[in-house]
Amino acid sequence: xxxxxxxxxxxxxxxxxxxxxxxxxxxxxxxxxxxxxxxxxxxxxxxxxxxxxxxxxxxxxxxxxxxxxxxxxxxxxxxxxxxxxxxxxxxxxxxxxxxxxxxxxxxxxxxxx
Amino acid sequence: xxxxxxxxxxxxxxxxxxxxxxxxxxxxxxxxxxxxxxxxxxxxxxxxxxxxxxxxxxxxxxxxxxxxxxxxxxxxxxxxxxxxxxxxxxxxxxxxxxxxxxxxxxxxxxxxx
Numbered sequence: 001x002x003x004x005x006x007x008x009x010x011x012x013x014x015x016x017x018x019x020x021x022x023x024x025x026x027x028x029x030x031x032x033x034x035x036x037x038x039x040x041x042x043x044x045x046x047x048x049x050x051x052x053x054x055x056x057x058x059x060x061x062x063x064x065x066x067x068x069x070x071x072x073x074x075x076x077x078x079x080x081x082x083x084x085x086x087x088x089x090x091x092x093x094x095x096x097x098x099x100x101x102x103x104x105x106x107x108x109x110x111x112x113x
Numbered sequence: 114x115x116x117x118x119x120x121x122x123x124x125x126x127x128x129x130x131x132x133x134x135x136x137x138x139x140x141x142x143x144x145x146x147x148x149x150x151x152x153x154x155x156x157x158x159x160x161x162x163x164x165x166x167x168x169x170x171x172x173x174x175x176x177x178x179x180x181x182x183x184x185x186x187x188x189x190x191x192x193x194x195x196x197x198x199x200x201x202x203x204x205x206x207x208x209x210x211x212x213x214x215x216x217x218x219x220x221x222x223x224x225x226x
Contacts (some may be wrong), residue, residue, distance in 0.1 A: 040218055042216040102158075102214065
């Protein structure tokens with residue numbers, strides 16, 4: 001009963017380094033999304049996908065790339081990390097996008113030095 | 114654009130008492146959904162309650178209930194018989210268009226023994 005699995009749980013990067021945050025779900029959900037959580041700002045949508053091969057930008061997409069080659073996986077890529085990307089990142093999935101309950105991963109705490 | 118406002122950054126309540134968390138939102142849509150999510154210290158996001166805007170009846174889930182005032186665009190969460198395990202950050206959220214969810218900035222609730 002895995003649900004939404006995010007890896008890693010913690011990561012420290014130096015400015016300019018790249019990395020990929022992994023997200024996988026085993027519930028056959030069509031909709032997947034990435035959020036970042038910053039103090040006093042709630043959760044802000046970075047990118048989302050409504051199915052394999054389909055992605056779109058959310059509220060704060062700059063500095064992040066995504067792809068969706070399979071229904072199960074939705075990785076988030078930081079091409080050149082910046083201190084402003086220090087945050088907690090959450091992946092979420094739902095059966096569809098229209099008002100369905102979102103299931104969240106456990107989050108990744110990322111620090112960029 | 115849709116917005117969600119949680120005007121109480123922090124609240125506290127004595128164990129076994131009742132507390133109400135406020136949420137207001139702005140939307141131009143006729144059909145939308147509203148949510149309350151709980152984030153305990155473990156960081157895991159957990160759905161508390163979901164409301165469909167076209168249903169006038171307030172949603173309830175055990176000790177949790179909402180007061181949904183559609184005309185006033187208000188969606189408050191009432192927690193009855195508060196327990197220590199209710200200590201968490203609570204986020205109000207709504208759907209935005211077909212594909213997006215918008216979250217408020219959260220209310221940190223502390224239940225006192």
